[in-house]
Amino acid sequence: MTDYLVKAMAYDANVRAFAVTAKDTVYEALNRHGLNPVAAIALGRGLMAAAILNGMGKGDDIVTTLQINGDGPMEGMVCVADRKGTLKGYIKNNDYESYGENGIFGVGACIGRGYLNIIKDLGMKEPYAGTIPLQSGEIGDDLAYYFTYSEQIPSMVALGVKLNSDATVRQAAGVIIQMMPGATEEIITEVESRITEMKSATSLIERVKTPEAMLEFILGKENIVFTGTEPVSYQCNCSEEKMFKGVISLGRKELTEIVEEQDTVETVCHFCNNKYIFTAEQLKKFIKDI
Numbered sequence: 615m616t617d618y619l620v621k622a623m624a625y626d627a628n629v630r631a632f633a634v635t636a637k638d639t640v641y642e643a644l645n646r647h648g649l650n651p652v653a654a655i656a657l658g659r660g661l662m663a664a665a666i667l668n669g670m671g672k673g674d675d676i677v678t679t680l681q682i683n684g685d686g687p688m689e690g691m692v693c694v695a696d697r698k699g700t701l702k703g704y705i706k707n708n709d710y711e712s713y714g715e716n717g718i719f720g721v722g723a724c725i726g727r728g729y730l731n732i733i734k735d736l737g738m739k740e741p742y743a744g745t746i747p748l749q750s751g752e753i754g755d756d757l758a759y760y761f762t763y764s765e766q767i768p769s770m771v772a773l774g775v776k777l778n779s780d781a782t783v784r785q786a787a788g789v790i791i792q793m794m795p796g797a798t799e800e801i802i803t804e805v806e807s808r809i810t811e812m813k814s815a816t817s818l819i820e821r822v823k824t825p826e827a828m829l830e831f832i833l834g835k836e837n838i839v840f841t842g843t844e845p846v847s848y849q850c851n852c853s854e855e856k857m858f859k860g861v862i863s864l865g866r867k868e869l870t871e872i873v874e875e876q877d878t879v880e881t882v883c884h885f886c887n888n889k890y891i892f893t894a895e896q897l898k899k900f901i902k903d904i
């Protein structure tokens with residue numbers, strides 16, 4: 615597995631930075647869900663955003679969920695990251711014909727207008743949740759807006775997925791640079807000009823190869839201190855037990871109707887597309903117990 619996230623501080627801890635490479639992870643997501651090209655790019659951006667957001671948190675049990683709800687044909691997505699570096703996610707609707715106006719691959723056009731929700735579950739009583747209206751639906755812009763207005767941390771976000779013509783993933787990379795309160799105008803201007811120079815996250819990683827080198831390009835080798843590395847991979851933690859709980863949550867009345875009509879009940883995990891089949895016998899036994 616070649617995917618990972620790096621964390622760094624720069625300019626005497628006045629700038630916080632994160633970069634991720636996630637080519638294999640995005641390819642796994644694309645394959646598992648049979649995504650169309652725009653949906654693959656969109657979900658790839660969402661997964662990298664979730665990985666970085668979770669990497670920002672403290673504690674071993676933190677789980678970060680990024681949800682997008684939009685009125686476009688893709689309808690949005692759900693992406694989840696945990697501390698073990700596992701990522702999972704799904705596009706709400708992958709079954710649509712149009713890729714946006716004039717067939718142009720536009721993530722924003724396919725997501726439409728709506729909201730971005732970030733939920734950080736620290737394993738305590740109440741998870742932290744923040745919501746902002748989508749700015750462009752391109753995810754990077756929306757996340758930058760989220761940091762600036764919801765967390766009051768001015769941030770620059772670049773998330774990119776580039777596909778090959780055979781629908782494999784050529785590059786998937788993301789960068790988030792955050793200005794801490796001590797960051798001077800001079801630092802901000804310098805970093806902004808390097809960001810403009812990098813063009814896009816995918817073109818930068820294509821040139822410099824690693825997430826570390828991406829951050830060195832943006833922040834300057836002499837200014838940066840790397841503070842950690844975390845692996846990233848696409849994995850689902852669904853199980854027969856969890857999926858059975860999902861089925862029985864339908865309630866006694868509905869379950870009784872189902873077992874009268876069907877011999878088996880099939881349920882599919884949204885995140886990995888694995889199928890779980892339960893027999894009417896298994897369900898009947900359970901209904902008797904409630």
Ligand SMILES: [Zn+2]
Pocket residue numbers: 850851852883884885886887888
């Ligand atoms: Zn699953």
